[in-house]
Amino acid sequence: MIGFVGIGVIFVMVFGGYILAGGKLGIILKSLPFEMMMIGGAAVGAFLISNDMAAVKHTAKDVGKVFKGPKWKHDDYRDLLCLLFELIRLARQNPVAIEEHIEDPENSSIFSKYPKILGDGEAIALICDTMRSASMNYDDPHQVEEVLDKRMEANLNHAQHSSHALQTMADGLPALGIVAAVLGVIKTMASIDQPPEVLGKMIGGALVGTFLGVFLAYGLVGPFASKLKTVLDEDGHFYQLIREVLVANLHNHATNICIEVGRQNTPSHCRPSFSELEEALKEVKSSGAA
Template structure:
C-alpha cells in the first residue's frame, strides 16, 4: 500500500512542478527514449543476474505490495512453538521431540502454528537446529557458531535480489545519458539544414533521455531496491530469534528465560510485552 502511495506522490510532484511553470507533459513522452533506457537496463540486468536471483527479485517486488511476512502475532506464535519444544525436551528428554522434527507435518505442536509450519525455510531451519540439539552432541559455542554461519549465508542470499535491483538503479542515469547522446548525434546531423526551432526541439528531446534515466532511477527503482533490502532484514529477524532461543536453552537456561532472550531481539513495533508473552506461554504450557 505504501509503495503505491509513494509512487503516486513521486509522479504527482514531478507532474505538478513541471506544469506549474507552463510545461507540456507531452514533451516528456518519447517512446524511443523509453525503449533505449528501459530496454538497455533490462538487457544489462539479464546479463548480470542469475536466473534464481531474477525470480527472487520478482517475488520480492510483488511481496512489497503485501504486508510484512511476520507480524506481532506471528512472532508470538513462533516463540510459543519454540517454547513448547523446549519444555518437552526438558520434561521428557531430548529424544522426545524426534518424531516432531522428523515429521513436522504430523506433529501436533507444529500444526498448532500454521503460519510458522507453512513457511518452508523457517520450518527447515527450526527442525535442522533441533536435530543438531538432539543428535549432534554439540556445546553451545559450537551450535552458535554454526548457526551464525548459516544465518550469514541466508542473509546474503536474501539480500541478493535487492542488490541486483540497486545495480539497475545505479545504471539507469548512465543509460539516460546514452539516450541523450543518441539524440544529440541526430541533432548534429541536421545542423545547417534545419531551422533553429527544429534543432531546439531535437535538443530538448535528447535531454528528456537524461531526465527519464535519473527520474526512473531515483524515483522508483532505487527506492524499490531499498524497500526490498529493508524487508529482507525484517524477515531475517525471525531466524535470529530462533537461534537465540535454542542457543540459550543449550546453555542451560530454562525455556521461559530462553524465550525472553529471543524476545529481546525483536524490533519494538513487533515485540510483545513481557507480561503478554508470559501469559501466552503459560497458556501454551497449559
C-alpha cells in the first residue's frame, strides 16, 4: 500500500509543482506518447538483450514484491522455529523416525502443520538436506556450515538478479532520455525556417525526452530496484534462521538452546517474544504427546 502512496506523492509533487509554477501540461501530454515509445521501448529492448527469458520472467514476477513487501511475516518466523523444534527433537529421540519426514516432506505429518513453509521449495530443501547431512554423521560440523553459507550466498545472488536488472535499466534511462531529446533537436533543426513560437514548442517537446528519462530513472525504476533489494534481503533472513538453528544442532546444543539461537537471530520486527515462543512450543509438545 505504501508503494502506491509513494508513487502518488511523486506525481502530485512533480506535476503539481510544475502547474503551480505556471507550466502547461499540453506540450508534455502531446510529446509524451512518442517520447515514451522511444525511451520506454529502448529500455525494454535493452532489458531483453541483457537478460535471458528466465530472468525476464523472474523480474516481472518480483516487481509485485515492491507492493506486497516481504513474503515472511512475524507468524511465519514463529512457525519456522516450532517446525525446527519438532524436527530436532524427533531426530534426537528417534533418528530412524526422522527419515520419513525429511525424505518425503510433502506427506510428513510434521511439515503439513505448516503449509506456507511447506510450499517454499528452497526452505524445505535447506531443512531436509541439512538434517540429512546430520544423520550421515559428518565428522566436522564446520564443513556443513561452510556448505550452507555457500548455498545461501548463491541463492541470495540469484534472487537479487531482478533488482540488479532493474537498477541497470534505471542507470540507462537518463541516457536514453538524452537520445530522445537529441532526436527532437534534429527534428527542430530540420524546421529551422518555422516561426519562433513553432520552434519553441518543438524544442520544448524535445526536452520532454530528457525530463522523462531522468524522471523514470530516479522517480520510479530506481526506487523499485532499491525496494525490491530490501524485500529480498529481508526474506533472506528466513533462510538464515534455518541455518543458525541447524548449525547449532550440529554442534549438539540442547534443543531449546538451538531454538533460542534462532529466535535471537530473527529480525527484531519479526522476532517472537520469549513468552510467545514458549507458549507455541508448549502447544507443539502437547500435540506431540497426544
